[in-house]
Amino acid sequence: MSVFGLQLVFIHRRLHEPHAASYRWTYRVLILSACLLVATLTVSGCIGYLIGEAPMYNPRSSYLSDTSMNAMGESIPKIVVKQFSAEPLLRIGFMEGYEKIDFRISGQFNLTDLDGDPVFSGVNSRLKWRSLVEGGHGATFIYSVLVTACREESEAIELVEKLRRLYPQVRMQRLGGQLVISGEMVNDNTKYRILAGAFETESEAKKLLAKFSDEYAPRIIREKVKDSRGKIEVYDAEYDYSTKLDDGFRIVPISRETTITLYGVKVGSGFQWESMSDRTYCGIVEIRVGNDARLCAVSEIPLDQYLRGVVPAEMPSGYPPEALMAQAVAARSAVLAKLGTKHLNDPYDFCANVHCQVYSGIVSEAESTNDAVTSTGGEVIYFEDNICDAVYSAVCGGHTEHKRNVWNPPDEAYLQGIYDALPNSNDSLNLDLSHEKEVRKWIDERPEVFCALNRDNLPTLLAYSKKYFRWEVSYSRKELEDIIKKRTDEDIGILYDIIPLNRGVSGRLMEIEVLGSRKNIRIKKELNIRRALSPTYLRSAAFVIDIEMGEMGTPLAFHFRGAGWGHGVGMCQIGAAVMALDGYDHRKILAHYYQNVEVRSVYTPEIPREKHKPKEVKRPKEKEKSKVKVEVKPPEVEKLRAAVTPQLKTPEKLAVDSKPVQKPKTSEKLVAEVKRPDKPKGLEKPPPAIKTAEKIKAKAPFKVKRKITEKPHPKVAAKAKIIPKSKSKVAAKTTIKPKQKIKPTVVKAKIKKAIKVPPKPKRKGVGKVFPRTSQKALAVKKPKPQLKAVKKPKLQPKAIKKPFIQAKTKTTARLKAREQVRVLSKPKTKSPMRVIEKAKPKDKVRIVAKTMGKMAMKRKK
Secondary structure, three states: OHHHHHHHHHHHHHOOOOOOHHHHHHHHHHHHHHHHHHHHHHHHOOOOHHHOEOOOOOOOOEEEOHHHHHOOOOOOOOOEEEEEOOOOEEEEEEEEEEOEEEEEEEOOEEEEEOOOOEEEEEEOOOOEEEEEEEEEEOOEEEEEEEEEEEOOHHHHHHHHHHHOOOOOOEEEEEEOOEEEEOOEEEEEOOEEEEEEEEEOOHHHHHOOHHHOOOOOOOEEEEEEEEOOEEEEEEEEOOOOOEEEEEOEEEEEEOOOOOEEEEEEEEEOOOOOOOEEEEEEEEOEEEEEEOOOOOEEEEEEEEHHHHHHHHHHHHOOOOOOHHHHHHHHHHHHHHHHHHOOOOOOOOOOOEEOOOOOOOOOOOOOOOHHHHHHHHHOOOEEEEEOOEEOOOOEEOEOOOEOOOHHHOOOOOOOOOOOOOEOOOOOOOHHHOOOOOOHHHHHHHHHOOOOOHHHOOOOOOOHHHHHHHHHOEEEEEEEHHHHHHHHHHHHOOOOOOEEEEEEEEEOOOOOEEEEEEEEOOOEEEEEOHHHHHHHOOOOOOOOOOEEEEEEEOOOOOEEEEEEEEEOEOOOOOEEHHHHHHHHHOOOOHHHHHHHHOOOOEEEEOOOOOOOOOOOOOOOOOOOOOOOOOOOOOOOOHHHHHHHHHHHHHHOOOHHHHHHHOOOOOOOOOOHHHHHHOOOOOOOOOOOOOOHHHHHHHHHHHHOOOOHHHHHHHOOOHHHHHHHOOOOOOOOHHHHHHOOOOOOOOOHHHHHHHHHHHOOOOOOOOOOOHHHHOOOOOHHHHHHOOOHHHHHHHOOOOOOOHHHHHHHHHHHHHHHHHHHHHHHHHHHOOOOOOOHHHHHHHOOOOOHHHHHHHHHHHHHHHHHO
């Protein structure tokens, strides 16, 4: 390349000279040769960056160059991934992708930046706080194809050389390392991943999957090459505290009792139970800019405190104690076995979702699960001097699965599929579940296994889980076509059939083929199959398919009948609960699901929070003297002590006698000079039941026995309802019994007679226009003069004037109408002519004269 460059520079200078026609052809030939050389190098893979591949760099993982892999004799040195002086400290990520995060802190705390420098110190605020992200950019990634993984270095190097025949850019990546606790190496989880390519976009990396899909189950992974940046503003509700920080901040509690509540935490992402809830956490909480330039939250807590939020979230707290203890040991082992190999691109060790282990903070903590964590503190499962990755599932369906059939290699000898029953317990369990016919027979019946729950005397909590042992779900053909298109990004057209190609030892599908009118696709791995055939996830991959056909030969609906809930690897949680009910302890339960393992303790857990901390008992010092001067001889002191101690027979009463004398009534001088008797060794504070004896002895130290025996305990007297004889029969009759009911009308009448309530003062104008009476009462009163007083009230605002006047005009119109009806409804008076006609002949003249006179008077008026 350097020779080509020198020649091009020399000829380029000669082109501007006269008679340069001969150099022009040479210049063109050299340019063409350079282009051909670049194309050759690009095809061979030497210049991968020019076709969209990114440089390989990751600060949290160790890449091995081609030269190191060619040196077959040189071994790669081991590295220490984590080192702790005592109980391991974990970083748990539980919020990601939020524009804002609201929180409230109960207790005193410090607010610092990500480096630990204080921003606000000694804050004690019960207000709500908010954090917002302002600007910034997300992290930069490269995308590669993860082909497989190996446990041994030599095996990985041989596989890299083999795969380079298919694709030249294959490399090896080392993960994990040694875990050191208290100066001792307790685990080594080093493994080697085989990666192909390094592309800038995910779509380019997907094109490479087809090269390795025949023999392996490849998938796309991303690796961070540049961290995210941004500025965060944090402030409280009253804006007393406010600041802007780069990249994030930390909330550091000052005491163990300080808790932090975060609002709107997403729970169960992608599953049927996905929801939003408020969660409370203890320990340090860090809010920072995530990989997507949005906010994420991280909790930094000790391992056992983390397990107090994991065990009740993964297993109900009402399960038997030995099952909860097995769950605590399995969860602790899984954490230490995977430490340093999960979430390499994130600022935390584990997430709080199903992907790692569900962590719910202190909201779901229970006494039973906390006891399970405390009683198994520091215990983990070992297999050949390495901590086991003790995975578990909810319901195995009767048979567990091999790890290699569910996840990528390397395989583990202690994670092999077994029947969820004791050996030789049932001959009908000897089925080969890798065959389709026997899987159908297995799913159609309920075999005698631990998680089948075929018993009658089961607790209600376990009986509820029967529906997960066998399940059914159905979709129409159109629904399933839309689901497959959405979940796989493949348009298969009309769905004709789903063909099982390969099953594991538990009957779980490892590979299926989906037949469509446009294309056929193959789906590998248990989780991918469950995801592709459901809007969320199917309960397990151990299912059979029944197709309902139409008249034209096309499917109308697909029915799935399955067994179990979850991947089925490792411990079955329902099976562990049934084993605990049968009397098995947690060590035997673990030995059943993880073969050839042993339980060891690797660290001593820290003291739990004060909420669950037992109260400290202060023991009295020996030879502790009271401040009162002693002038009495020892024999006199012994006489006083002998006068009291024989009456108190129990150690608790003896402890009560050792209380200091406060108010002596007899022999005051002698008691004032007596030395305070020491408590006997080994006695602690008396229980609450003896507190009454202490009070009685404090009043009369020498008459304790008489007062205790003669006078009953006040609580006992209250229960017995002792009524003294001095009360008369009249007094007994006047006492109201608790069940006696008093009529409210009688009480109201007495109150009205005894108390004269003054009338409420009326406001000017308003009280007259709008009295609280019925419409009939309003009709009696004259409304016309009242309207004049209310038309323009001075004190009422303009917004209230108009509706009030409108309402009154409506009422007045109604009153006028009712007045007219009332007048018209009166009986009509008889006319004078009818009166004259009905009168007698003698009176007719007088009546006519009288009526005519009245009519004349009316006319004059």
